[in-house]
Amino acid sequence: MPRTPNEFAVHLMMEGGHREEVRFPTIQDFQKWYSGELVPKSGSNEFINVPIKNIQGEYMVVRPSRVIALRVEPVFYGSVDRDY
Template sequence: MPREPRKPNEYLVHLMVEGNHVVDIRFNTIEEVKSWYASKIKPKSDDDDLVSMPMKQEHEILFVRPKRVSAIHVEPVFSSSVEMF
């Protein structure tokens, strides 16, 4: 019987911004990542206006200019790959 593929516990998006800054944003599903990208980044890729980014930390807000995003790296995170304290 074939094993089911492992399902990531979350997705870590590394947002590389002009000036060599990297910001990490966490999502629960790949669908959330796709929806976020399709609504916040892709249609506004030429905009220099600030757009708010979803942050998991309470009381934390991040604004990014979509035009200044140079790369996006999406990394699946599995519970077995996270150090437990």
Template sequence: MPRQADEYAIFFLIEGGHREEVRFTDIKDFQKWYSSTLIPKADSDDFINVPIKNMQGEFMVVRPSSIKAIRVEPIFLGSVERF
């Protein structure tokens, strides 16, 4: 049985060589945000809000047209799986 990740680190590779990381607790939350917010405005120079759920009181805005790549990395907090 495949292991379930505890959270997902999302890395945005931004024009100019910048790299930003946000974390999502569920991959479905990221997919929903990606398909409903980022994709429809992919060529836009207007800022969009990137949800940062694990950092209270902080937020990030980015221009969708400046995002060159996105990397998704599953994070497993437990090192040993027991049944």
């Protein structure tokens, strides 16, 4: 039976070596942000908002032209490692 991720960690790699991690509750939420915000403005030097989950009062903005790579990682909360 395939497991379902609880959320998705998206690692943003930016010019200059800076890395940041943000989380999305579903892959569809990530795809909506990616295709609606990041891709249309990929060559722009104007800031775009990056959603930050569960951090009230904080926000992050990036210049889309400075994002050089993304890594999307499923996160599973119910994992139990058993050593037999």
